[in-house]
Amino acid sequence: MPEAPPRSDIPVSDVDLFADDARVDPYPIYAELRDMGPVVHMARHGHYALPRYADVRAALMDWRTFSSAKSVFVDEETNANLEGITLCSDPPDHTMMRSVLGRPLRPDRMREITPTIEAEADRVVERVVAAGRFDAATELAEHLPMAVVSTLVGLGEEHRTKMLEWAAAIWDVQGPRNERFLDAGPSVGEFLDFAANDAVPGKIDPDGWAAHLYEAADRGEIPREKCPVMMLDYVTPSLDTTILGITSMVALFARNPDQWDLLRSDRSLIPHAINESLRVETSVPQFTRVLTDDHEIDGVALPKGSRVALLYGSANRDERKYPDPDRFDITRKPSDHLAFGRGEHVCVGMHLARLEMSALLERLADRVARFEIVDAKPMLNNGLRGYERLEVSVS
Template identity: 75%
Template sequence: MSPIPTSDVDLYTESARADPYDIYAELRALGPVVYLSRYDLYALSRYDEVRAALMDWQTFSSARGVFVDPGVNAQLEGITLCSDPPEHTAMRSVLGRPLRPERMREVTPRIEAEADQVVARLVDRGRFEVVTELAEYLPMTVVSDLVGLPDHGREKMLEWAAAIWNTQGPADERAAAAGPAVEEFMAFAMNDAVPGKIDPDGWAAQLYEAADRGEIPHGKCPVMMLDYVTPSLDTTILAITNAVALFAENPDQWDLLRADRSLIPHAINESLRLETPAPQFSRVLTEDHEVGGVPLAAGSRVALLYASANRDERHYPDPVRFDIARRPSDHLAFGRGEHVCVGMHLARLEMSALLERLADRVARFEILERRPMINNGLRGLDHLEVAIEPAA
C-alpha cells in the first residue's frame, strides 16, 4: 500500500489565511488523505471524503474537540460543538428551538424591516463600507436583541467572537493575543449573562429555563452562550460581505439575480460554496478506519477542510467560477449530519433580506478598497468599501 503523502504546508500563515486556495488545490492533488506534519493532523481536502466524515459522527468524533491545539481542545470538551450524541443531541435540541424555521417566520418581519432601513440609507449615500455598515447591522441589532444579553455585553460581542475563533488554530501569536478577550467573555458568561441580568424573553434565558426543567445541566449554560454569540455573528457577517464582493466581481451574475429573484437561495449557496467563512474543523477517529482506501489509526486527529471540499473539481465543474445558476445545495459550508450549523436558517434569512433589497436598488457594485480578515478560524474580508450605481 502506498504511503500517505506528507506536506509541511502551513495553513496558518498570514498569506494562507488570506488566500488558501492554491494550498487546497495542492492537497487535493496529493491524495484523499494528506498528513500535515507541522500540526500532526491528517487532512481531508476532497468533497466525497469530507462529506462522508461529516455524516459519520460515530467514527469521526467531536467529543475530543474540533480545533487544532491540544490544550484548547481539552478545555472545550463537552460544549455543544465538542460533543457527540446523546449529550450533543440534548444541548442541540435546546439551542435550536428559537432557530427552527417556524420560529424564523416569527422574526422575519422585523428582519425585513431593518433590512429595508439599512439598505435605503446606504444606497442613498452612493458608497459604503460593507462589513461595518451593512453586514454587521442585522446580527448586531436584531440577533443580539434576540439573544437578550446585557447592553455592555453586546458592545463586546464582535471582539469576543473573533477572539474565540482565533483559538481554533495552533498555539500561535494570534491565539495568544486572543486569550484575554476569551477569558473576558467567559467571565461575562458566568457572571453577567445569567438570570436576573438578561432579557427574560431572550434566547439566553431559554437556556437556563431548559436547565431548570432538567433538560441540560446548569453548568452547561454559560459555555452554550458561545453557540449564540460566535456562529450568529462572524460567519454571517463574512457570508454577507463575501456575497457582495462576488457580485461586484461578477456583474453578469448580479444582472441574473436582479432579473430573477428565485435565484437568491441558489446565490446564497453558491457564495457560501465559493467563499466558505469557517473553512475547517477537525475530528478524532474512534476506531481504525479507511478513508479513500487509506488506513488511519484510531486516535488520529483529522482536519476536514470544508472550503477545499467546496472547490473540489471532482465534484463541482469549473469550481472557481461564481455561477448562481449552479444550485449547489449540497455545499459543506454549514457542515452536514449531526453537527450541521444550528443557525443556518437565520443566516439564510438575513442574507435573503439584504440581497432582495439590494437587488431592488442597486444596478452595480464597484469595489473601492478591500482587506482580508486574518483569523485562525475564519476566512473572508474585514473591510470592503464599495461604490454603487443606483437602479433606474
C-alpha cells in the same frame, strides 16, 4: 492524546494553513492538497487532513467514527478544555444540548422574526445605498446580526459592542498557538467570565435566547453548569460567520456583474446565489475530528485516535464535485455545499443566516445596478475567512 506517527504511504505537506498568506488565499494550497491524495499529513500541526469533497461529506455523516467529543480545534490543550460544549460533543450529550439551543432557530420561529429582519434590512439598505459608498462589512453586513440577533440573544445592550470582539477571539483559538491565538486569550477569558457572572438570570433579558437556556436547565433538560459555555453557540455562529458570508457575497457580485444582472432579472435565483456564494467563499474553512477506530478513507488506512481536519473550504471547490469550481455561477444550484457542515453537527443557525442574507439581497437588487470595490482588507483569523473591510461604491 498522542498523535500516531504518519504512515509512509500518506503524502506529507509542511504548509501552514494558519499562516497569513494561507488565510488570505488558501485556494492554490487546497488544490495542491487535493492533488496529493484523499488524505494528507499536515506536518506543521501533527494531524491529517481531508481536502476532497466526497471524503469530507462522508466524515460529516459518520459522527460515530469521526468524533467531535475530543473537541474540533487544533491545539490539544484547548481541545481538552473545550470537551463537552455543544460543538465538542457527540450524541447523546450533543443531542440534548442542541435540542435546547435550536428551539429559537427552528424554521417556524424564523417566520416569527422575519418581519423584524425585513424591516431592519429595509433601513440599512436604504441608508447605505443613499450614501453611495460604504463598507459592506461594517455598515451593511454587521447590521442585522448586531441589531437583531444580539437583541434576540438578550445579553444586554451594554455588551453588544463587545460581542464581535469576543466572537472573533473565540474563533482565533481554533488554530495553533500562533500570535493570533495568544493575543485572543484575554478576550476569550473576558467572555467566559461574562458568561459565568453577568449573562445569568436577573441580568439578562428574561425573554431572550440566553435566558431560555437557564429555563431549560430549571426544567431538567440540560445541566445548569452547561449554560455559560452554551452561550458560545449563540454568540459565535450568529455573528461573524453571517457577517463574513454577507460581505463575501457582495464582493462576488462586484467581481461578477453578469451574475448580479441575472439575479436582478430573476429573484428565484436568490437561494441559489446564497448557496453558491457560501460554496465559493466558505467562512469557516475547517474543523477537526478524532477517529474512534481504525478507519480507511478512499483506500488510505488511518489508526484509531488520529486527529483529522475536514477542509470545508477545499471540499467546496473540489473539481471532482463541481465543474469549474472557482467560477461563481448562481445557476449552479449547489445546495449540497458543506459551508454549514452536514449531519449531526450541521449549523444550528443556518436558517437564520439564510433569512438575513436573503432579506439583504432582495433589497439590494431593488436599488443597486452595480457594485464597485474601492478598497478591501482581508480578515486574518485562525478560524474564519473573509473580509475585515470591503469598501464599495454603488450605482
